[in-house]
Amino acid sequence: MIAVSAPLHLGVSCGTAPVEDNMSPPPEETPGPPPPPPQFEANITAAILTVTGSGESSNLALRLKAGDPTILEIDVGDDGSADFSFDRTQFDHIVVATPVAGDDMIRIDEANGIFTDTEITTA
Numbered sequence: 001m002i003a004v005s006a007p008l009h010l011g012v013s014c015g016t017a018p019v020e021d022n023m024s025p026p027p028e029e030t031p032g033p034p035p036p037p038p039q040f041e042a043n044i045t046a047a048i049l050t051v052t053g054s055g056e057s058s059n060l061a062l063r064l065k066a067g068d069p070t071i072l073e074i075d076v077g078d079d080g081s082a083d084f085s086f087d088r089t090q091f092d093h094i095v096v097a098t099p100v101a102g103d104d105m106i107r108i109d110e111a112n113g114i115f116t117d118t119e120i121t122t123a
């Protein structure tokens, strides 16, 4: 009589196990360093918030900080993560100046509040 006692380890998967992705190309195949992200600068001078772009095509979103409408956030790339934030009491006018008017998109996101009292000029 042979007693087979095979301990089967049947782990029940939750169904959301992370899938390993090995699609990354080897380093030698990459043609060069990835392009740098669009460079934007923002600063306040004489109550004017000036946003200056590098000329790379990029989207820009202006919105109020969630939960704090006194803060204006500037999201380069419109990817949901703010790159700059400013106290709205420090300016009453926004100038968005990008050297190339090409495909740049400036989106006024009022999901967290309306800030139409702030004048916005694009150049």
Ligand SMILES: [Ca+2]
Pocket: 075, 076, 077, 078, 079, 080, 081, 082, 083
């Ligand atoms: Ca961003």
